[in-house]
Amino acid sequence: MKVSKPRGTRDFLPEETARRRNVENIMRQVVTKWGYKEVITPTFEHLELFTLKSGEGVVGELYNFSDKGNRDMTLRPELTAPVMRMYVNEMQAMSRPLKLFYFENCFRYERPQKGRFREFWQFGVEVIGSNRADADAEIIALATNMIEAAGIKGDLHVGHLGIIRHILKDTEDEQKSKIMRLVDKKDDEGLDNYFEEINAPAELRRNLLELICLSGSDAIAKAREILGDIEEIDKFEELLTLLDAYEIDYNVDLSIARGLDYYTGMVFEIYAEGLGAQNQICGGGSYQLISLFGGGDVPSTGFGVGFDRIMEICEIQPPKENKVVIVATDDTRTDAIKVATKMRNELTVYIDIMKRNFKTQLSHANNIEADYAVIVGKKEIESGKLTVKNMQSGEQLQLAIEEAIQLIKSN
RNA sequence: GCCGGGGUAGGGUAGCGGUUAUCCUGUAGCCCUGUGGAGGCUACGAUCCGAGUUCGACUCUCGGUCCCGGCCCCA
Numbered sequence: 001m002k003v004s005k006p007r008g009t010r011d012f013l014p015e016e017t018a019r020r021r022n023v024e025n026i027m028r029q030v031v032t033k034w035g036y037k038e039v040i041t042p043t044f045e046h047l048e049l050f051t052l053k054s055g056e057g058v059v060g061e062l063y064n065f066s067d068k069g070n071r072d073m074t075l076r077p078e079l080t081a082p083v084m085r086m087y088v089n090e091m092q093a094m095s096r097p098l099k100l101f102y103f104e105n106c107f108r109y110e111r112p113q114k115g116r117f118r119e120f121w122q123f124g125v126e127v128i129g130s131n132r133a134d135a136d137a138e139i140i141a142l143a144t145n146m147i148e149a150a151g152i153k154g155d156l157h158v159g160h161l162g163i164i165r166h167i168l169k170d171t172e173d174e175q176k177s178k179i180m181r182l183v184d185k186k187d188d189e190g191l192d193n194y195f196e197e198i199n200a201p202a203e204l205r206r207n208l209l210e211l212i213c214l215s216g217s218d219a220i221a222k223a224r225e226i227l228g229d230i231e232e233i234d235k236f237e238e239l240l241t242l243l244d245a246y247e248i249d250y251n252v253d254l255s256i257a258r259g260l261d262y263y264t265g266m267v268f269e270i271y272a273e274g275l276g277a278q279n280q281i282c283g284g285g286s287y288q289l290i291s292l293f294g295g296g297d298v299p300s301t302g303f304g305v306g307f308d309r310i311m312e313i314c315e316i317q318p319p320k321e322n323k324v325v326i327v328a329t330d331d332t333r334t335d336a337i338k339v340a341t342k343m344r345n346e347l348t349v350y351i352d353i354m355k356r357n358f359k360t361q362l363s364h365a366n367n368i369e370a371d372y373a374v375i376v377g378k379k380e381i382e383s384g385k386l387t388v389k390n391m392q393s394g395e396q397l398q399l400a401i402e403e404a405i406q407l408i409k410s411n
Numbered sequence: 412g413c414c415g416g417g418g419u420a421g422g423g424u425a426g427c428g429g430u431u432a433u434c435c436u437g438u439a440g441c442c443c444u445g446u447g448g449a450g451g452c453u454a455c456g457a458u459c460c461g462a463g464u465u466c467g468a469c470u471c472u473c474g475g476u477c478c479c480g481g482c483c484c485c486a
Contacts, residue, residue: 004459007477054486060412061484078486111412113480260486277481304486329444357444366447377445391447 008110008118020311022318023150024103027123027305030146034138036099036125041082043105047072052292053081054260063107063118075107079124080302081289087128088295096129096298103307115278115309126302128290133235135301136266136286137242143282143303144248147270151316154270154281156249158239159256161285162232162265163223167207171200177261183212184257212255219252232265239266262287266301274313281309322408325365326351328376329358336376339386339401343374346405365391372408 005011012020028038047064064074076082079102091098103123112118125142127135140158147154164183168176175198182191188209195205207226214222220237227233243250256267267285275281284303291297324347328336340351350370352361358377365373375387385398388407399407 002459004477050486057484058486061486080486108485110484111482112478113482116485258486262486278485280485283486327446354439359443359446360440362445362447364447370447373447375445379445387446389446394447396446 006118008112010117010119018318019314019316020307023311023314023316024123024307026149026316027146028101028103030149031101031125031142034099034142034145036101036142039083039086039100039102040104041076041079041086041102044073044075045082045085047074049081049085049293050074050077053262053289061108061110063109076104077108078106078304079104079122080126080287080304081293083124083126084128084289084295084300085293087298088290088293091128092295097135098128099125100128101125113278114276115306115312117308121307122304123307124302124304125284126300128300129298130301131264131286131299133238133242133266136239137246139284139301139303140239140243140250140266140268141246141248143268143270143284143305144246146305147272147282147310150310150314152272152281152310152313154272156251156268156270157253157256158243158250158266158268159252159254160232160236160239160266161257161263163227163230163236163254164208164211164257166227166230166232167204167211171204179208180257183208183255186255214254215252219254223254235265258283258285262289262292264288264299268303272309272313275309278306278309281306321348322371322411323369324349324372324374324408325361325368325370326376327358327361327365327373328352329378332376332378332381335381339374339376342401343405347408371411374404 047059047062050058050062058077062074062077064072067073083100083102087098101124103121105119106122107119109118110116123146125139127139140156144154144156164180165176168179171179178194179191182194191209210226211223220233220240223233223236240250240252250268253269256269258267258269263285265286268283269280270282271279272281273279282303282305284301286299286301288297288299290300324343326336326340326343326349328351336351340349343349350365350368352364354364356364362373370391373389373391375389377387380386383398385400386404387396388399388404389396390411397407
């Protein structure tokens with residue numbers, strides 16, 4: 001009986017694994033250069049952690065279970081909440097700002113489709129302790145850097161929830177979130193209908209509709225015309241000035257709402273082409289979650305990158321290293337092992353474990369696309385010189401082991 | 412949860428209500444235990460699962476499952 005893998009999961013074969021690890025390391029190098037430290041949290045958490053953050057409704061999307069002690073648990077669906085929990089549990093006395101990142105698998109019970117799996121990988125970054133535009137700008141710049149480093153051209157949209165919330169400050173909560181949702185979906189028709197339904201004031205309608213269309217360099221000025229001088233616009237302007245300093249291309253987009261209530265100000269999303277309906281590769285913003293988990297009133301800002309989506313469109317190939325196959329005969333097998341052991345200090349070395357004959361060993365070397373075959377036979381043992389064969393050109397040289405290593409390394 | 416398209420050896424495929432289920436490729440071995448890529452030979456290996464219709468189902472019908480794309484959702 002053949003057992004298949006669970007729905008929405010994937011096996012990664014050697015070639016794909018190497019490609020993923022390579023890009024993962026490239027991204028890791030970028031964040032490390034910015035001074036961020038990697039953390040690891042548990043693969044499963046108490047269910048409560050996520051219902052606190054996102055409401056009871058998320059349970060339907062979770063891989064949750066009760067353990068043998070009857071505790072409600074779940075595989076993590078994301079990593080911002082675990083990292084904030086970790087901060088509250090163990091890091092509150094550390095000097096701020098804290099700059100953390102993670103790269104882990106997450107699990108959601110959803111219908112798989114292009115760029116969406118039940119087990120997927122998230123690369124994320126969080127800054128804890130700063131509510132300044134500087135932190136927001138750094139986070140956006142870092143996200144942009146990482147995506148560029150993966151060889152992807154992203155389309156960055158930056159917004160600020162404070163501005164849209166200012167317009168809606170007298171609207172009741174339920175209506176507010178419904179409006180925000182429609183705005184986020186860019187559903188103009190739905191928005192019109194809903195305004196009609198709740199009989200929204202004409203001024204509010206006009207202001208909101210104008211605001212969410214704003215873009216380009218005069219967006220700030222126009223927002224001021226609509227709303228007057230408010231603190232949120234000042235802060236947003238400061239953010240844009242900093243982004244200019246980082247020399248980042250962005251689109252002002254005040255229609256980004258990102259759903260949930262814990263986002264406090266800056267929000268951004270990055271899109272890429274070639275991904276079908278799931279074209280968002282990165283999203284983030286500033287938020288306040290720590291007090292929800294029993295910590296103080298500590299502001300944070302961060303983002304998550306959908307690593308699997310990055311890999312869908314990323315074309316970076318891992319660096320190739322020379323592959324050496326030792327070819328031996330029956331009576332030189334033990335000598336061949338000694339040669340292989342020595343060469344492995346510096347090279348990637350294969351040796352026959354199938355008791356194959358000389359010819360078939362060489363043939364196998366060819367099949368696995370070895371760069372060099374190193375022949376360790378009776379003649380070589382007697383002369384003390386190995387036969388090194390370049391599998392591409394067919395050229396053969398007699399060399400001492402150190403010379404052989406040097407030659408292969410240098411090509 | 413909903414809508415559409417799919418599922419034949421490890422990969423790619425052909426076919427038909429009754430075949431020994433086609434071909435390519437792959438893997439292992441041999442021709443050929445001191446020189447690979449070509450060729451020949453041999454072996455391995457498949458009708459997604461279940462029910463129904465039928466004398467007979469890989470083929471038709473239904474249900475499930477998985478894959479692909481989309482909707483909803485998207486922390």
